[in-house]
Amino acid sequence: MPIAMITGATSGFGRAAARRFAADGWSLILTGRRSERLEALEQELEGKVEVLTLTLDVRDAEAVARAVEALPAGFREVTCLVNNAGLALAPKPAQEVDLADWHTMIDTNVTGLVNVTHAMLPRLIATGAGASIINIGSVAGSWPYPGGHVYGATKAFVEQFGYNLRCDLKGTGVRVTDISPGMAETEFTLVRTKGDQAASDALYSGTTPLQAEDIAEQIFHVATLPEHININRLEVMPTRQTWSPFTIDRD
Numbered sequence: 646m647p648i649a650m651i652t653g654a655t656s657g658f659g660r661a662a663a664r665r666f667a668a669d670g671w672s673l674i675l676t677g678r679r680s681e682r683l684e685a686l687e688q689e690l691e692g693k694v695e696v697l698t699l700t701l702d703v704r705d706a707e708a709v710a711r712a713v714e715a716l717p718a719g720f721r722e723v724t725c726l727v728n729n730a731g732l733a734l735a736p737k738p739a740q741e742v743d744l745a746d747w748h749t750m751i752d753t754n755v756t757g758l759v760n761v762t763h764a765m766l767p768r769l770i771a772t773g774a775g776a777s778i779i780n781i782g783s784v785a786g787s788w789p790y791p792g793g794h795v796y797g798a799t800k801a802f803v804e805q806f807g808y809n810l811r812c813d814l815k816g817t818g819v820r821v822t823d824i825s826p827g828m829a830e831t832e833f834t835l836v837r838t839k840g841d842q843a844a845s846d847a848l849y850s851g852t853t854p855l856q857a858e859d860i861a862e863q864i865f866h867v868a869t870l871p872e873h874i875n876i877n878r879l880e881v882m883p884t885r886q887t888w889s890p891f892t893i894d895r896d
């Protein structure tokens with residue numbers, strides 16, 4: 646059975662993707678910091694598919710490299726890496742936020758994604774044709790909005806990093822795709838607001854956001870395309886989300 650490694654499998658898109666791959670029998674390497682959630686997911690899926698859980702903070706380059714180096718037999722020929730772990734913080738104007746929150750977003754969404762990718766490239770190249778890296782970007786990487794500041798910039802990095810990887814991976818058979826979702830109802834806003842459940846509920850109420858399973862389906866679709874097809878970027882919004890016009894500062 647093919648193997649998918651998913652970062653950030655304890656919640657949202659990552660957990661839904663794990664369930665989607667498991668439904669088709671894929672073996673899974675599931676990572677995240679909250680080991681109790683990893684254990685719960687492993688218990689849910691065990692008996693159906695092979696699961697290896699790794700309690701891992703993607704920001705820790707040495708721990709990531711060690712974990713990949715120590716992958717046991719049966720989990721080394723990875724077919725799909727889903728670089729999903731990430732977060733937004735500080736939904737306020739740039740001039741009002743804590744520098745530490747900017748660093749956390751850069752350390753997780755940029756450095757963490759780079760750490761995992763660097764460690765996994767030899768494994769994916771060894772797998773060769775049909776292997777893929779699926780990076781979870783965001784509409785925020787393409788479209789600016791108030792309070793997006795560093796979050797959007799990290800996702801712009803994700804997009805460009807993927808394109809540049811494709812150049813270097815020419816001839817290896819390894820594909821790279823940026824899936825950029827719009828508004829999706831996960832724990833994303835709870836994290837962004839540092840635990841404000843009412844703010845999270847308000848954002849998703851009265852409309853029809855994407856659900857984690859919608860993005861999981863896109864991830865699985867991209868991972869299982871014929872090996873000669875590479876989707877470079879897939880931007881996915883709820884039908885009820887669209888753009889705002891430019892705004893003008895007036896006297």
Ligand SMILES: NC(=O)C1=CN([C@@H]2O[C@H](COP(=O)(O)OP(=O)(O)OC[C@H]3O[C@@H](n4cnc5c(N)ncnc54)[C@H](OP(=O)(O)O)[C@@H]3O)[C@@H](O)[C@H]2O)C=CC1
Pocket residue numbers: 652653654655656657658659676677678679682701702703704729730731732733753757781782783784825826827828829830831832833834836
């Ligand atoms: N929801 C949305 O509207 C959108 C989200 N995205 C992106 O999708 C991805 C998944 O987010 P989503 O599912 O919505 O949010 P969730 O908060 O539900 O899930 C985020 C996941 O990332 C993991 N994670 C965060 N920081 C780290 C870290 N330092 N090391 C390891 N794992 C980490 C969390 O695990 P744990 O805390 O256990 O470590 C969790 O499993 C993110 O990259 C996000 O930016 C993109 C567009 C839209």
Ligand SMILES: O=CCS(=O)(=O)O
Pocket residue numbers: 782783784785826827828829
């Ligand atoms: O990446 C998340 C979607 S949004 O909050 O930036 O629109």
